Amino acid sequence: MNRREALKRMGASLAAIALAGVAPKTYAAILKERSNNKKRLVFYFTATGNSLFIAKSLSDNPISIPQELKKENLSYEADEIGFVFPDYAASAPMIVREFLKKAKFSAPYMFSVITFGNAAVNVCQWWDKFSKENGVTFQYIKSILMVDNYLPVFDMSQQITIDKHTDENLAKIIEDLNAQKTFVETAEMGFFNEEMLSRMQEQHFSMTADRLLELKKDRCIECLTCEKVCPHKNFRLGDNGLEFSGKCEYCLACVHACPEKALTLKSANPQWPGERNPEARYRNPNISLNEIIRSNQQ
Ligand SMILES: Cc1cc2nc3c(=O)[nH]c(=O)nc-3n(C[C@H](O)[C@H](O)[C@H](O)COP(=O)(O)O)c2cc1C
Missing domain, CATH: 3.30.70.20 (Alpha-Beta Plaits)
Structure with a gap:
């Protein structure tokens, strides 16, 4: 990499960090990790931009799943492969499931970040099980709380005023991924039970x-x-x-x-x-x- 390319890459990293609102003391660590030349592919699905914002914070060129599904050859090899998508009823959007099933992935480190708005419940465990059943193992699966775009339950004018602490949580996820942490989030079912969830999913x-x-x-x-x-x-x-x-x-x-x-x-x-x-x-x-x-x- 020449100096010009290095500066360009550093600029993009800084912009991502600025967007993520990461505290200054973590800049050095993140830059150091991001300049270590690991090839990271991040696939995303988004409807209202939350998941794309996270995907852009994890990769300079995140890849849209709906666009990728138009291609014939869905075979990917990298040092790190990540998925970012919204939680729909404690599970994954159909289009994300379809992509996971159709594509072939080869990477020593695979991760997923699932954006949610109110109650992630057991979405990470669900995704862990679903992906393993389909031949893919993620080393890291974590949810991140953001604005809830589910209109039947939330008034968006109120929802957008709630501080979801996304920046702090995102900074933590960036650090985890840069350290290639192994972790699958587990959660209490709270108000929900398996039967309710499967009815909602259906x-x-x-x-x-x-x-x-x-x-x-x-x-x-x-x-x-x-x-x-x-x-x-x-x-x-x-x-x-x-x-x-x-x-x-x-x-x-x-x-x-x-x-x-x-x-x-x-x-x-x-x-x-x-x-x-x-x-x-x-x-x-x-x-x-x-x-x-x-x-x-x-
Ligand atoms: C159909 C649907 C179902 C959802 N189900 C949940 C849910 O079970 N739990 C939750 O916390 N958020 C849920 N949400 C909220 C989204 O997961 C959340 O707002 C997400 O960040 C939106 O991502 P996007 O902006 O990338 O589309 C749901 C949203 C939709 C549209």
Whole structure:
């Protein structure tokens, strides 16, 4: 590596650290570790940017799972391979599961960081079991608390005001990974039990776009932002305006990204009245709409 490349790499690392809000005393250690020429691949899925923010803090060039799935050859070799994705009902998004099953990984150190908004429950143990059943062993699996984008339960205008201490927790994860720590998070089930979780998962992962979404036609300006952020290409313009159908990830990328708030949720659960605040939407403040589009567009 020449001096110019070294400075460029250091600049990118510093920018990532600045974004992560890491305390100054850890700069030296992190820079030292990140300049040790280990090849690290980080794969991510995101709907509202939390997981992309974490992935960008762990790699200069994180790789979008929905984009990668378009390729024929899904074979990866590196010193370190990582996954970053959101927790959906104490399990992984379908698209992440599909990628794990289809791809082949070869790396002496594999890790996963799972972003969640309120209750991670046993998601890390679930992912540990699921990945092992599919022939992949992660040495490190940890969750990180961030803004909860699950609209049926949270009013986003309140949710974004809560300090989730993400920067401190991220700094700890960066240090763990740089030391190639071996660790799988375990957690109490708390309010949940296995039966409740499997019912929630079943509901989530059998969702279709027409069952989940409602369109306020008078608001829709047919900009097709929803189509651009959807990892399953569920939207199109028909003779009568916006149409949507197809197997849905339930990621809520479309609902959160709509600039007119024209997409809302039908009732996700008969006990909940649709969503808490149809006028409040979220995108991680460090991530642009274009980055979500580049991550998910089909
Ligand atoms: C369908 C769905 C289910 C979710 N389930 C959980 C959950 O069980 N526990 C939790 O703490 N957060 C849950 N969340 C919140 C997300 O995991 C969290 O906000 C995540 O950081 C979003 O990541 P993203 O911005 O990369 O899409 C859920 C979100 C969605 C859309």
